[in-house]
Amino acid sequence: MKIPRCREERQNPNARNYGLGSRDIKMAAIKLLEEKRAQQIIGFSTSAFHASRFSIFADWLENTYSIRDMRKICLSHVIEYADHLVERIENPDDKLNSYTTAANYLSSVNSVLSHARGDKLVHFTARDAGYPDRDDILRENKTITHDQHMKAKELVEPRLAAQMGLKRYLGLRFEGSCKINAKQALASAKEHGYVLIDCEKNHTPRKVSIRNAEQIKVLEEAASFQGDHHSLIPADKSYYEYSTYCYRQFSALDGYLPHSERRYFAQTLYTETIFKLTNISGVLCPVVAKIPHGKAHHQYLAEKLNLSLKDAKAIDRQARKIVSLELGHKRISITNSYIG
Structure with a gap:
């Protein structure tokens, strides 16, 4: 035959x-x-x-x-x-x-x-997904810009738009943005200065520190959609039903990568962490500074922070460890795929 x-x-x-x-x-x-x-x-x-x-x-x-x-x-x-x-x-x-x-x-x-x-209408490559090209180090900054973020929020339903804010300013994964108890998180943010993220399957619970007013704002926006329910998943839908509904909206957004909102969180957290450690602002991670990972970036840090190369490397490692913890990683190496 x-x-x-x-x-x-x-x-x-x-x-x-x-x-x-x-x-x-x-x-x-x-x-x-x-x-x-x-x-x-x-x-x-x-x-x-x-x-x-x-x-x-x-x-x-x-x-x-x-x-x-x-x-x-x-x-x-x-x-x-x-x-x-x-x-x-x-x-x-x-x-x-x-x-x-x-x-x-x-x-x-x-x-x-x-x-x-017989066609490529259902086709989504690693490059489309924003994966690092090699050795898991991000070299091309594929983060969602502020303008892209705001435009995307206008094109999806308001509840999902609120979740996009949670991903961007609190580093939530998609699952976490659905399952978070936003009202409880808002109360913790105001009282304790951090949010405990413990609603993402198979991931270690983590604390995300509250560092700016935008984080409170996105929690307030999300809480407004929660009502009396325990999460942002509509009461009449299962997680998987709601997930399908959300990803259909994502797929209609040209060039929008949901996971890249977490990259913005990681990259800004790196800069804010360096400031907290050294009191020097505006110090960027490799992919944002457009400087290669490793020695070149350590030299950039040494110049910006007026430190020896050895001390600059130590500060960089300390900052990466903090970023890793808030992202929910046990391996600092994974942070390279977010910040370079």
């Missing part, structure tokens, strides 16, 4: 899993990769890698949204999966420990879905 080489050659291309001959999404992906081998696009080893990586995505889809048919996969799902991979990298108990691996996982998803569909 001749193996089809593309969607148009399948007997029923609009059937379940785009007519790939299996009701099981993982088996459908394997059959699809046979099509690509028939076209001599890929070899057996590449096919095996793609099948293994796509199966991880398929498990996530089923566990999160009970999706078992490729036709139901939307761009918003792939964008959310890209964010999910970032959260796995940041989880010290997870074996996914590099952006390079995450980029490979995402590449396999794109490869399978584009061939299954």
Whole structure:
């Protein structure tokens, strides 16, 4: 029997899993990769890698949204999966420990879905996701600017706009921005000068210090949508229903990366921490200063702070440790993907 080489050659291309001959999404992906081998696009080893990586995505889809048919996969799902991979990298108990691996996982998803569909309408690359290009050090500043942030807030519903403020000024992950008890957090911010973030699955609870009025403002804005509920998730929706609703809105925002709001938080926190440690303002992290990570940035710090290179390195490490703790990382190295 001749193996089809593309969607148009399948007997029923609009059937379940785009007519790939299996009701099981993982088996459908394997059959699809046979099509690509028939076209001599890929070899057996590449096919095996793609099948293994796509199966991880398929498990996530089923566990999160009970999706078992490729036709139901939307761009918003792939964008959310890209964010999910970032959260796995940041989880010290997870074996996914590099952006390079995450980029490979995402590449396999794109490869399978584009061939299954016959188009690239559900396509979201590692570059689209703002992943660091190599060795997990951010070299190109992919942070959401103030203008981009304000414009994006105008294009989504107000509750989600409030959550975007929480991500930007308190460093919350998406899950945390949904599950936070904003009223309780606001009371803690005013009374204790910090917010305890303990609502993000598989992450260590962390304290985020209150350093400016904008943080209070975004908490007040979020609290106004909470009502009598215990979180910002609407009372009539589950977390996963609401997550889908939110990521559909994100996917309609050209160039907007939800996770990059946390990058802004990390980068401004670095500058504010250096000020707190030295009483010298305006000292920037590598990616904002457009200075390479490592020795060049240490020399920049030494000049700005009027310190020896050794002391500048020590201040840099101390600041990075504080940023890591407030972001919820146990590894300072992960902070490199936020600040360079």
